[in-house]
Amino acid sequence: MSIAARRAHLPAGNDGFEHAGLGLHQHLERQDDPDAVRDLLKRVAISKATEVYKRAFERWKRELASRAQTASVRLVTPLAVGLGNESVLEVGLTLHHTYGMPLLPGSALKGLCRRAALRMKQEGLLEPEHLEVLFGSEPEKNPTLAGACVFWDGWYDPQSVRGMPFHRDVLTVHHPDYYQRQGSSWPTDFDDPNPVPFVVVRPGAEFVVAVSVSGAESDEVGRQWGEFALRLLRWALANLGLGAKTNAGYGYFAPTERTGAGGQTPPSADATLWERCHLQYLPGQQMVIATHHRLRAIARQAQAHRLLDPLPTELRNQLRGKAVSADVRVRIVGNEVTLLEILALHTDPPWRKGSS
Incomplete structure (x- = not known):
């Protein structure tokens, strides 16, 4: 099926997309039309989690309940993970391929947790052999050891932010010639700023993250290692941030009232x-x-x-x-x-x- 035929099957109008990823990557008619880009991002921003995704999320949580340590975390700033992903808008965002909802890649969570562990090692709070247990040995070391901890993809909780996790943001390059010509053209106050709109995950969105220990789900020592890795991950999400532009305040999380894979303590009625x-x-x-x-x-x-x-x-x-x-x-x-x-x-x- 051609791109035009696929686009014709997507609902038109001012409603959001049932699959935000498909809409984001296939529904832009002209890349050089700012109005088309603005309208596309507006529709993505109002896209909601579907009933299919909600059922898949609950099924995923049930499957993890017996095999992994889980925690719920809430974004306190916008999240831009996967900006370098291939995209028709030149600025990407990591989404679940099947459901089109935001996703925290397990590889990114593992890398962030390892960064926190290396900081602990430098401060003398973690032994090198503990680092190997968690994340495996360095590639050049022989024999190569795999890490015991498995970091699962973090799924967006559709009960948060009214099921609408996306938000339109903008990055303005004030001196495009200076950056494109690698400094050969000096920046001045007369340069033309170039605003670049893109999609992020909105603050307030909640995710469930999970860590398990390979082959030791029912072992007490394995459970303790999993709990330690999960605590370290939660600290890293709150203090180091995930994804791009963390120095600008993006990608920071805070723990929620949720524990395990259970429910959340509801806010008081008043x-x-x-x-x-x-x-x-x-x-x-x-x-x-x-x-x-x-x-x-x-x-x-x-x-x-x-x-x-x-x-x-x-x-x-x-x-x-x-x-x-x-x-x-x-x-x-x-x-x-x-x-x-x-x-x-x-x-x-x-x-x-x-x-x-």
């Missing part, structure tokens, strides 16, 4: 969601303040630290004395508004502030 409010931390007063229209929600002292502790250090520093955009959950009782939970931070990358 909890209210504030999206894209202004969030600020005042260290001198030990207060975290969320402002939404004319309302203010405050967390003080111990409660403030409980909200901030799961966040990566870089993000906590951004909150000091400066308001950032965030999604939070609050409780409103009469005139008192209490800040309960920080769900996501919408960080402003440097290129949006006028820097190159």
Whole structure:
């Protein structure tokens, strides 16, 4: 079937795609038409998880329950994993081939966890032989040993962010000639910025990650190694970040209330969601303040630290004395508004502030 015939079978209009990956890679009619690119990304951004994916996700969790250690993590900043993947838009995103939903590749999770383990080794907290147990020996070492830990692909939880995990973002190259000509043309204030739109995974999206120990699922020692690897992975996701542009604030996670492959502790009935409010931390007063229209929600002292502790250090520093955009959950009782939970931070990358 030709590309034109495939495109004709995809639903037209302003609705999202049933398979965001298929729409993203096959539905763009002209690469040189900015309006076509904008409309395509808009449709991808409103694409929802289908019932087929929801059933597949639940089936996948059930299969893992007896063979792996699992944990649920929530994005607190946008995620750009697989930017270098082949794409008609020149900027890729890793998606599940069958269902078109975001996916955390097991290879990327293993590499991130190994990076955290190497840091522990450098600080004298992990022995070299422990590193080999987790990840295997170096390729040049003889004999070559395979790692005991298996890092599964992380699946998007369709119950989070209303089943709509995608978000349209933009990267603006302020001095294209300077970069394309490798410095032979100096950057100036007269250059024409080149905005490049692309798709990321939106903050607040939750994923289930899993680690198992090959051949030792029922062994107590194997279970302990799996638990250690999973704790290390969760720390790395929160403090090192996954995917591209982590230095710009992308790809950071926080643990959720979920444990194992079970359910989540539901928010209290009187909890209210504030999206894209202004969030600020005042260290001198030990207060975290969320402002939404004319309302203010405050967390003080111990409660403030409980909200901030799961966040990566870089993000906590951004909150000091400066308001950032965030999604939070609050409780409103009469005139008192209490800040309960920080769900996501919408960080402003440097290129949006006028820097190159």
